[in-house]
Amino acid sequence: MESVPLWESANRLRLDPRGRLFVGGLFITAVILTRTRPALIAESLLLALGIFGFGRGKVRRSSLHLIWPMVSAVFAISFLAFGLEAATDLSIRLVNLFAASALFFQTLAPEELAGALRSLKVPDPLIFILMTALRYVPLLGRTLRNIYDAQTARGIDVRLRLTNTPRLLALLVPLLVQAFMLAENLAMAMESRGFSREAKGRPRLGPISSRDILFVALGIAAFIGFLFWERRGP
Amino acid sequence: MIHLKNAAYRYPSRQGTAPWALDHIDLNVHQGEYVVIFGPSGSGKSTLTFVLNGLVPHFFGGEFFGEALVCNHAVPETPPAVLSEQVAVVLQNTDAYLFCATVEAELLFGLERSPIPAHQYDQRIQEILAFLDIEHLRHRAPHELSGGEKHLAAVASALCLKPHIMILDEPFAHLDAPNRSRLRQALAAVNRAGTTVIVAEHLVDDFLLDVDRCLVMEKGRVRFDGTPRQTLPHLMEVGLVPQYPQPPGEQAPLGQESLLKVSEVSFYREGRPVLDRVSFTLRAGESVAVTGPNGSGKTTLVKILGGLLKPHEGCALWNGRDIHKIPPPMRVRHVGVSFQNPNDQFFKVQVEDEIWAGPKILGKKGLPADREWIEHICNLFGVRPLKEHSPYRLSEGEKKRVALASVLAMKPQVLVLDEPTAGQDGRFRRELAELLLCLSKDLGIAVVVVTHDKDFARAVCARRLLLDKGRLVEDRAMVPSAEEV
Structure with missing residues (x-):
């Protein structure tokens, strides 16, 4: 069956991008404010349900694999510094934060996110920087994969092992150089396509409907309810 | 439409004086012409295209001498943003050129920065996509497209402002034969619609049959300017048509295992x-x-x-x-x-x-x-x-x-x-x-x-x-x- 991007499912429900942006922001704030382990685990279960439930919605579960090295490092350092309990809580919180962000970005098409931010009066250059980052991070990810293959194929062992740490330069240097080359080409393209001219006649978002207000109200209620439940204890 | 007289340019250099990237060239291109600029790597063909949309000297800096008029604008005094309303350039690296989230957004990017009223955007986008037969790509992300599709999307985003001149830097070199043929047809159609098309390329291929005029560049100079029929010897002289060694008809004795x-x-x-x-x-x-x-x-x-x-x-x-x-x-x-x-x-x-x-x-x-x-x-x-x-x-x-x-x-x-x-x-x-x-x-x-x-x-x-x-x-x-x- 053909997979459908998650934001298209959201569009079918006719939810305004501003509402989705707001509720997504609330969810991430809830993850940051969570203090107790049962609440962290409850969040993890909710997020897992969201990510696996939207399996056909093209949530890129594979991209979450990239977080494990960082989570392992945070666990190891906090275990040495603060002990097992703190390390466990910090690691779960970090995983939840990544998962919530991944889910959030999958519910908004980049252009919708730009439209929502523009209606919130965020300056255009900042929006462009965010959009460009969203556009080019996957490209740099692919470049890194190509570099890994090219180095391995010529005998430079860059597998993720402690003994190979000094050789990580063989990945980082080409990546950095190609990122700079891409940035220069991007600047040339922007200049040639008239980026410095002011954008006019930008299509506006429609009015916020009662459905959106209800959606946002439910989001706020869930946010307050969750924090209240967490502070009082399960 | 394009008039260069004694145009010379050198890139900025930290180590003394850089060599001429364009060495005092003269060039006139008329409306509706389809021109190909051939030349080996480093011959100055890309630099010439950058002059035509003002990236040289405004973006790169360096020293520019001589006369350069494009659509009645003096290039040294006109920034690329102003020229881009009449001169569209498709750069070699389509990954950098297509920086929006969808093909539709790419077209909107240009339209939003043009005097075209907002209520015409949708119609204009539909027209251009239908013209290039890529309506199915409208909501696709550029990074998901094949090499040929990326070039067609880039051409669409360049065409949406109906420019007088369209310039492409090495559009064919990285494409396979079916995609080259698709792009070739699209460019021929763009030219038939009255747009001046200029292609800088080092690959010699079938698209030469559609072209009115060929320039061959070497070391910053135009060494030939004429019809495609007369071009081949010059292309061979500058090494663009490779003269391969004799094919290995009889294979050397192979190992047994x-x-x-x-x-x-x-x-x-x-x-x-x-x-x-x-x-x-x-x-x-x-x-x-x-x-x-x-x-x-x-x-x-x-x-x-x-x-x-x-x-x-x-x-x-x-x-x-x-x-x-x-x-x-x-x-x-x-x-x-x-x-x-x-x-x-x-x-x-x-x-x-x-x-x-x-x-x-x-x-x-x-x-x-x-x-x-x-x-x-x-x-x-x-x-x-x-x-x-x-x-x-x-x-x-x-x-x-x-x-x-x-x-x-x-x-x-x-x-x-x-x-x-x-x-x-x-x-x-x-x-x-x-x-x-x-x-x-x-x-x-x-x-x-x-x-x-x-x-x-x-x-x-x-x-x-x-x-x-x-x-x-x-x-x-x-x-x-x-x-x-």
Whole structure:
């Protein structure tokens, strides 16, 4: 069956991008404010349900694999510094934060996110920087994969092992150089396509409907309810 | 429409005076003309296109002399943003050119910055996409498109402002034959609609039949300006039409035992077969071309041969041992792979260190480098004079030679090359053909070339494997004729 991007499912429900942006922001704030382990685990279960439930919605579960090295490092350092309990809580919180962000970005098409931010009066250059980052991070990810293959194929062992740490330069240097080359080409393209001219006649978002207000109200209620439940204890 | 008189330009340089990138050239282009600017790497053709949309001198800086009028605007006084309303440029790197989230957003980007009223945007987008027959790409993300589709999307975003002049920098060089043909038709249609089309290119192909006029550049000068019929001798003189060595009609005696055995290999992506029960063997000194359309599984096969991917079914064996199970530094002593982009390899300050990077790692594992062999490879590939240069500051052809030499420094018995001629000019293609023939005939290295370049494949290889939709549909001797590769 053909997979459908998650934001298209959201569009079918006719939810305004501003509402989705707001509720997504609330969810991430809830993850940051969570203090107790049962609440962290409850969040993890909710997020897992969201990510696996939207399996056909093209949530890129594979991209979450990239977080494990960082989570392992945070666990190891906090275990040495603060002990097992703190390390466990910090690691779960970090995983939840990544998962919530991944889910959030999958519910908004980049252009919708730009439209929502523009209606919130965020300056255009900042929006462009965010959009460009969203556009080019996957490209740099692919470049890194190509570099890994090219180095391995010529005998430079860059597998993720402690003994190979000094050789990580063989990945980082080409990546950095190609990122700079891409940035220069991007600047040339922007200049040639008239980026410095002011954008006019930008299509506006429609009015916020009662459905959106209800959606946002439910989001706020869930946010307050969750924090209240967490502070009082399960 | 375009008038250059005694136009000269040099890029800014930290080390004294840079050479002329454009050396006092005169050029007049009239409305509705279709002009191709040919020239080898570094001849100044891209710089000339940058003058026409104001990137030179406004974006790059440097020194500009002479007269340059484009659509009645004096280029030195008119910034690219103003010129972009009448002059659309499609740059070589479409990944950088297409920076929005969808094809529709790419078109909107230009429209939002034009005087066109907002209520006409949708109609204009529909018109342009229908004109190029890419309506189905409207909501697709640019990074998901094929190379040809990216170029068509870039042409659409350039056309949406209905420019008087459309300029494309090397649009054909990185495309396979079907995509080249698609883009060729689109550009011919754009030109028929009255737009002046200017293409800077080093690949000589069928699109020449559509063109009104050809310029051949060399060392910043226009050395020929005339009709396509008169162009061929000039293209040969500047090395754009490669004069390949005699094809290997009679293969040198091959080793008796197979070096590499691929047996019933299948590989799946998202449940779909990318390779479907592919089998063949490779012997020492053999030279094999792997061909097939985009998406036929060629690059996946390259990665399996290099041990970078493990086949889901079947096996790729080196002397009876699974290639992917051999540790990377040891594996390269058997099979070395050189990918398309040499910049993926470079991480050292000097070319010499780059070439020695792999052998030094082997040395630490108790396998001393063969200094004589490495010296021989450096001489063969002409990288000795470059050994103290930074690999990033070399020309594209030199980079490719250094990248190949650094793979060969590990003394592999099989060399696999993925699209080695993509984006390279004719002179480099001829040199590379000679080098590969030398490797297979004189040094007994088996060479596998994955390529869309039929002439190059004929010049270098004695055997052809044709992949189609992941299946090996043909495995036979290369016939030196006009057959399609």
